[in-house]
Amino acid sequence: MADSTLYPTAYRTHSLGQIQTQGADLLDKEVTICGYAQAIRGKGKICFLDLRDGTGLCQVFLKQGLVDDDVLSSVQNTSRESTIQFTGTVAQKRAPKVAEGEPIPPTEYEVVANGVNILSQAATPLPLGVTDTVHVELDTRLDNRFLDLRRTHVNAIFNLRAKILQYGREHLISEGFKEINSPKIIAAAAEGGTNLFPMKYFERDAYLSQSPQLYKQLAILGGLERVFEIGPAFRAENHDTYRHLNEFVSFDIEMAWANDEDVMAVQERMIHHIWSSVAANDGKEIEAINVYRRTQEMEDIVVEVPSIPFPRVEYSDAIEMIAAAGQDITWGDDIEAHHADIIAEHHSGFHFIPRWPMAMKPFYIYHEKDETSSSGGQLSRGFDLNYGRDEMTSGGQREHRADVLTQNLIDVDLDPADFDFYIDGFRFGAPPHAGWGLGVARLTMALTGSRNVRETVLFPRDRKRCTP
RNA sequence: GCCGUUGUAGUGUAGGGGUCAACAUGGGAGGUUGUCGAUCUCCCGCCCCGGGUUCAAAUCCCGGCAACGGCGCCA
Secondary structure (H helix, E strand, O other), X not given: OHHHHOOOOOOOOOOHHHHHHOHHHHEOOEEEEEXXXXXXXXXXXXXXXXXXXXXXXXXXXXXXXXXXHHHHHHHHOOOOOOEEEEEEEEEEXXXXXXXXXXXXXXXXXXXXXXXXXXXXXXXXXXXXXXXXOOOOOHHHHHHOHHHHOOOHHXXXXXXXXHHHHHHHHHHHHHOOOEEOOOOOEEOOOHHHOOOOOEEEEOOEEEEEOOOOHHHHHHHHHOOXXXXXXXXXXXXXXXXXXXXXXXXXXXXXXXXXXXXXHHHHHHHHHHHHHHHHHHHHHOHHHHHHHHHHHHHOOOOOOOOOOOOOOOOEOOHHHHHHHHHHOOOOOOOOOOOOHHHHHHHHHHXXXXXXXXXXXXXXXXOOEOOOOOOEOOOOOEEOOEEEEEEOOEEEEEEEEEOOOHHHHHHHHHHOOOOHHHHHHHHHHHOOOOOOEEEEEEEHHHHHHHHHOOOOHHHHOOOOOOOOOOOO
């Protein structure tokens, strides 16, 4: 595991995870370790201190006679979450008393201290308890995110988020995708610009990018064949829900010589790879979340690896399904949150919603003239991916015919001249291509059972929050 | 932005026109202990802001601010 590959640093010879995993080999050896003082027990002649670092937990044992009295009392008077460096010898921890019939826990290791260096004393009281079982409100947590992150289950959420990115990235690379980076400062207000954050670019007006969409397409036009980008997107929308943020990380791909079905297949293979890898490798993080959830009387989360292909519920069929449930909806209406609830009753996990009406999709989405609904409405090759009621992705095959692009812009009252930088790319030979954008935080919500995106974003930016 | 709800120790809650505002967690001091959700003793800490009604407001009313839930908005 990763622990055994950790090199010593200026401050420690071993991580706490290493003490536990390699304890048998380290017995009686002197080590130097560092961590946060999570719990301090004992004010008399002995003291136990639970030390935590990013790799695990280790008990440090101090006893009068083995350390100087002033060292012992300095540790006993340290506040929780202070950072401390200990030198000492590795020993087998004495087994805790267990009730009759309870299983005997596996052997653990501890460090019997002979030297102490308090690196940083934590102020008291803490704005939120790192190990306390009392509930803490999200607002308080976000105001004190640096402490909130030290909580085991919160830490686990971000470990899992990193795994999602790692597994997703490795899967795409295995399918021949190349990572790119597109500009986040843009000059033109693409698609009207009502949702863009304005900014100053030297003397000029500019905007923060709301999507890598047009740029990843230009990369495809440039012959890069298959590309992906994991990067921020900014939207100045006044929404205030559990699933919206004004800055979020989007996991985007674009692929040449492909249609919507092809990139849906890429996506379901990628998500399948992520879920099965987490199920195989990261049970520890899932368990950390469940340990917390039990203290809050919430149900355990389970990593159910979805089978592929994911169900496809075409837009027209979704409308019928919603109407059949008694809702007043007709072809051409948007599928709103309470409509998605009805679909989720039939498909609680991942499911695609392909073939949206062209009128509801942006100008760059591809359509075939002869693909229409039973009522004659023009269908598009745009799709969504939902997990339960929540939209994870929108994507589609892109329009690669320059003349159709121009007409599409006119159809939605945009001036084609504003999009010359984009359409120019299509005038000199363009491959049919398709792609999607996936919300990393929303996918992390789905994996970790979080009910608010803010839980899966380190420092979320919403309409009211711009700090920390 | 709309509708609804809520603002009480550091944190999370209970209560509620008139004793000393409660519980859990926490913080401080000390004692005991190979402890491990340590434990025991003692101590500490709170009614969002402004105005109004009232003999009396943390409690009722109005306004503000903030948060929460839902919705809308949304590439």
